[in-house]
Amino acid sequence: MLAKRIIPCLDVTAGRVVKGINFVGLRDAGDPVEIARRYDDQGADELTFLDITASSDDRDLILHIIESVAAQVFIPFTVGGGVRSVNDVRRLLNAGADKVSINTSAVQNPQLVADASGRYGAQCIVVAIDAKRVVNSETLRWEVYTHGGRKATGIDALEWGRKMQALGAGEILLTSMDRDGTRVGFDIELTRAFSDMLEIPVIASGGVGGLAHLADGVLQGRADAVLAASIFHYGEFTVRQAKEHMAGKGIEVRL
Amino acid sequence: MSTIAVIDYGMGNLRSVSKAIEHVAPGAQVCVTDDPSVVRSAERVVFPGQGAMPDCMRELRGRGLYEAVMDAARDKPFLGICIGLQMLFDRSEEGDTPGLGVLPGRVRRFAHDLKDAAGQKLKVPHMGWNEVEQRIEHPLWKGIAQNARFYFVHSYYPDPVVGGPGAGLTAGVSRYPAEFSCAAARGNLFAVQFHPEKSAAAGLQLLANFASWTPLNGSSAAVQARLRDQST
Numbered sequence: 001m002l003a004k005r006i007i008p009c010l011d012v013t014a015g016r017v018v019k020g021i022n023f024v025g026l027r028d029a030g031d032p033v034e035i036a037r038r039y040d041d042q043g044a045d046e047l048t049f050l051d052i053t054a055s056s057d058d059r060d061l062i063l064h065i066i067e068s069v070a071a072q073v074f075i076p077f078t079v080g081g082g083v084r085s086v087n088d089v090r091r092l093l094n095a096g097a098d099k100v101s102i103n104t105s106a107v108q109n110p111q112l113v114a115d116a117s118g119r120y121g122a123q124c125i126v127v128a129i130d131a132k133r134v135v136n137s138e139t140l141r142w143e144v145y146t147h148g149g150r151k152a153t154g155i156d157a158l159e160w161g162r163k164m165q166a167l168g169a170g171e172i173l174l175t176s177m178d179r180d181g182t183r184v185g186f187d188i189e190l191t192r193a194f195s196d197m198l199e200i201p202v203i204a205s206g207g208v209g210g211l212a213h214l215a216d217g218v219l220q221g222r223a224d225a226v227l228a229a230s231i232f233h234y235g236e237f238t239v240r241q242a243k244e245h246m247a248g249k250g251i252e253v254r255l
Numbered sequence: 256m257s258t259i260a261v262i263d264y265g266m267g268n269l270r271s272v273s274k275a276i277e278h279v280a281p282g283a284q285v286c287v288t289d290d291p292s293v294v295r296s297a298e299r300v301v302f303p304g305q306g307a308m309p310d311c312m313r314e315l316r317g318r319g320l321y322e323a324v325m326d327a328a329r330d331k332p333f334l335g336i337c338i339g340l341q342m343l344f345d346r347s348e349e350g351d352t353p354g355l356g357v358l359p360g361r362v363r364r365f366a367h368d369l370k371d372a373a374g375q376k377l378k379v380p381h382m383g384w385n386e387v388e389q390r391i392e393h394p395l396w397k398g399i400a401q402n403a404r405f406y407f408v409h410s411y412y413p414d415p416v417v418g419g420p421g422a423g424l425t426a427g428v429s430r431y432p433a434e435f436s437c438a439a440a441r442g443n444l445f446a447v448q449f450h451p452e453k454s455a456a457a458g459l460q461l462l463a464n465f466a467s468w469t470p471l472n473g474s475s476a477a478v479q480a481r482l483r484d485q486s487t
Contacts (some may be wrong), residue, residue: 001371001430003384003404040455045384045406071274076406076453096270098453120266121306123380123408170380170408199367201378224378254384254404 003254004218005045005225006242007203008232010035011052012081015061017233018052029233033068039232040073042239045254047073048173048227050101050128051081052148063095070096078126078173089116093124101173103128104146107153107160110167117168122200127169131157131190132177142190149177158193165200172198173227176206183209183230191221203227211237211245218251257282259466260297262324262339263289264314266306272336275452276301279459280466291323299465300327302446304338308362308411309350311338321355328357328444334395334465335446340439341411343446349411358423358439358446360415371432382408387427387437387449395445395464396426403457405449407437412448415439443470 010017010032017029029035036047047069051062059082066079079092080101089100106113106127117125130149131142142157161172174194176187184207191204204223208214208231217226231237243253259280261273273285286293294300302324304311315321327333328343335343344354347362354362369377384404389396412435416422426445427438437448445465451458 001385001432002377002381002407005383067270070270071278074271074275074278074453074459075455076408076450093268094270096268096274098268098271118307122410123305123382124268171382196376199379201380201382222375225383 001252003045003252004223004246005203006214006239006246006253007046007048007225007227008035008039008044008239009048009050009205009227009229011050011229012062012065013052015065032065033072035233036069036073036077039239040075043243043254044075044239046075046225047077048101049077049079049081051079063091066092066095066097080126080128080173085112086115086119089120089125093120097124099124099126099171101126101128103130106164107144107146107155110163113164113169114167117170122168122170125169126171126173126203127164128173128175129157129160129164130175130177131187133187133190140189145177149180157190158197161194161198165198169200171201171203173203173205179207180205181230182207185209185213186217186221186223186226188216188221191217191223195222195224201225211242214242215246215249215251218246219249257299257466258284258286258297259299259301260294260327261285261287261301261303262294262320263287264304264311264318264320265289266304266311266314266338268305269303271450272301272303272452275459276462276466279463283466289318289320291319294320294323294327297327297331299332299468300324300334301465302328302333302335302339302342303452304336304340304342305408306338307349308338308341308347308354309352311342312352312354315342325355325357328355331443332465332468332470333444333446335444336452337409337448337450340446340448341413343439343444344413344415347411357444358413358415358441359419359421360413362411363414364411365431369432377432380408380410381412381431384454385429385431385449387429389427389438390425391440393426393440393445394468395440395461397464398460399457405437405447405451405454405457407449409448412436413439
């Protein structure tokens with residue numbers, strides 16, 4: 001049967017991999033191509049590159065990185081950050097990306113998701129949703145944030161997920177802003193709400209601090225894939241260790 | 256020098272396919288092309304694909320590639336990937352589109368509300384690494400473990416006619432949750448639903464096998480015998 005995926009995420013800025021806490025306070029974690037190769041060797045199922053300061057910095061740098069990765073790493077990889085038009089999608093795919101992740105631009109122009117999906121197929125369109133719990137709400141709900149988590153939109157996250165699926169997203173990359181960088185585990189309620197609601201795969205993201213969290217994302221959150229950054233970047237755990245842990249919990253993984 | 260044509264009908268990322276073949280067959284000249292004459296002169300042809308089948312068929316005809324692809328499918332080592340597998344069949348449920356009709360059978364969509372054995376919802380697209388059970392011995396499976404995992408991403412799957420005139424062999428199956436055909440073989444043709452170019456070591460092995468494959472004549476006794484075995 002289909003294996004649950006483990007996806008190391010590489011936040012890239014100015015050609016380097018970095019990791020922040022709650023979207024701020026960046027720390028250098030190395031060369032993207034070198035890190036991609038290492039994860040491939042460890043058995044990563046996919047890779048995700050997020051160009052996190054793309055809105056303000058030089059965009060084209062990421063195209064060279066993608067080309068280098070595509071020539072050396074033969075597993076699927078997603079690239080996101082600053083994707084504003086179907087032409088941006090085309091350039092990233094032509095550089096060698098398998099999927100393109102759209103976040104802020106989907107909120108500004110939902111038609112972009114429909115157009116890109118219609119042109120290149122749902123399989124390569126990932127919609128990234130940064131969701132934050134709404135405090136002082138009577139019911140449990142989450143709000144969509146954009147611009148790398150800096151801007152509230154007032155949009156209900158679950159409703160947004162449904163809309164993105166309807167417009168042609170092939171997959172949802174769901175990040176809990178409350179948990180991102182905190183290492184206390186995924187927002188399980190958020191993950192489960194999305195996974196139970198949607199027909200398309202959901203990637204859980206934000207908050208992984210240990211291997212048990214990855215298994216929780218699948219077993220409790222019912223995620224189709226789990227994404228993590230810092231536990232892999234600093235050599236704390238290998239992807240293989242993560243998979244062995246998950247296999248030990250009865251989760252089907254590719255070993 | 257051996258030339259491998261990767262057919263470009265404008266549907267996106269072909270770099271992955273060409274880079275992966277270059278990686279495993281450094282002696283080959285890999286050409287991403289939409290020029291029918293290049294396809295005709297190539298020694299081998301890879302028919303990749305992603306996107307929606309109606310668009311793919313339209314692009315294939317619009318770019319004047321239809322005849323060259325049909326000719327290649329008749330007599331050259333030919334590898335179809337994903338939509339490049341689906342388009343070989345008679346018809347697809349995706350936009351109710353006629354295919355090339357090289358292999359008898361239809362392409363169907365995964366049902367909604369699929370569940371696994373534990374009752375958990377199975378998502379469509381079928382996306383990720385699934386096991387491939389090899390159903391026949393074939394040079395393209397050489398060096399690849401039985402039930403090795405390959406990377407899939409698709410919402411439609413082939414439902415081939417097995418046995419009868421022109422039918423292919425089901426070279427491999429996968430399960431989601433029901434068994435479906437994920438690899439077809441006939442003479443000089445081999446086509447897979449998964450993406451070998453994205454399937455790490457197992458996928459690279461398959462591409463390496465393709466780059467050095469010398470198909471038996473399609474009408475050889477051995478192939479006929481295996482066809483009979485599978486149809487009974």
